[in-house]
């Protein structure tokens with residue numbers, strides 16, 4: 311039986327790389343005695359010296375107290391031999407991401423540590439069940455998945471394999487909280503929570519790039535405008551296309567080549583060509599010293615086109631927000647402002663001026679809906695940023711197209727014209743994030759609250775997938791996915807059974 315209260319445990323961290331050093335710091339700051347081991351001679355000591363330099367720099371800046379830092383550092387000892395590890399009550403492994411290496415290490419450790427010592431792995435992609443296979447006591451092995459940089463990122467995914475004892479997972483959950491983290495339970499499945507649910511954030515943008523729907527600059531601007539800190543292209547450049555591609559590929563393979571997780575040819579080309587992002591100096595953007603990042607044009611202030619009436623169609627919070635934007639825009643029309651009328655019985659959300667329609671995307675293309683029709687993206691703007699993707703029907707006249715754009719500008723948006731593609735940019739990305747989260751919950755990987763917390767804290771999303779679902783509604787999300795599915799005809803956009811069930815409740 312493993313120890314269930316780890317508050318006073320001596321912690322052994324194995325692997326003194328970027329993650330191991332961070333884990334050692336957090337454990338020592340929480341008051342634990344920490345042993346740090348690395349198979350490369352001198353690496354553990356170097357990691358401690360580096361940590362000492364960075365913490366002392368924070369003391370010099372007045373951000374940390376000298377005493378607290380001295381105490382933290384005094385609790386960490388670099389050890390040169392695993393035999394010294396017998397006193398550990400908890401082992402956290404952060405070595406190379408290879409199954410055989412991790413398995414071999416834990417098997418070796420079982421010969422050294424006590425019977426009630428808990429074994430935790432910081433793996434980001436390997437099955438916890440597989441790592442435990444071959445251990446004398448597989449029930450005491452659990453995933454303790456931190457995010458980089460460990461001292462700053464709040465999330466810990468506590469990952470249970472098939473044989474992990476519930477008490478062991480609960481002990482790591484409680485310990486993570488005492489270390490100042492937010493813990494979430496996850497079942498060991500490919501990508502766990504964050505790396506699984508986040509896949510569509512990259513995949514939808516890569517798909518849009520492949521069909522030439524918009525530039526990286528526009529796609530990034532659209533997603534930043536709804537509160538993502540970084541657009542997908544700049545984020546993939548930061549992560550490195552090689553790393554991002556290999557995570558996607560491993561999730562794809564681990565799901566038996568389910569088309570939903572297909573890697574992208576666009577990214578494959580970039581990896582093959584050595585365009586790895588920031589680290590190689592060139593990805594979607596250039597990182598040369600003299601490079602300037604392209605940006606979208608600034609918003610233009612415009613007045614509503616002259617018309618007798620402006621109809622606002624649809625119901626729900628998004629239609630209400632659009633009505634408020636219309637009221638603000640009309641207040642700026644000096645004379646002969648059109649009357650604003652609302653038709654809540656419509657099955658679409660958007661505006662109608664003189665018989666021409668501007669519709670919020672429901673997953674269908676503007677050209678499918680008529681001639682003088684434009685579709686615009688999901689206006690989830692939570693920032694001052696007003697960028698919004700839109701597309702007119704291919705049959706709309708040039709004059710009408712100009713008027714539609716003016717209308718969006720008058721409503722306070724900075725419209726960015728993209729190809730007439732189903733679900734445009736934000737709506738399809740967010741719908742697919744919701745769908746992936748719904749499937750994760752449907753398959754028992756985590757619960758809804760864990761999915762929301764994980765995405766907000768693990769990758770800084772502006773809202774959790776289930777929070778988006780409750781503000782947007784299961785019916786429109788499912789409709790959008792069904793429209794994408796009908797258009798592309800493949801496995802990628804199939805709606806999660808959980809989402810489909812939700813539409814019966816709405």
Ligand code: NAI
Nearest residue numbers: 325326327328329330348349350404405406407433434458
């Ligand atoms: P790293 O390459 O910075 O450090 C790994 C360290 O482990 C090296 O110092 C290496 O000498 C040592 N090592 C390798 N094999 C060993 C063995 N058999 N015994 C003892 N020491 C050994 O790697 P990093 O980035 O710290 O990653 C470590 C683990 O954490 C991996 O499993 C990785 O997937 C996971 N992880 C990494 C994240 C990241 O953003 N870098 C985020 C979350 C998890």
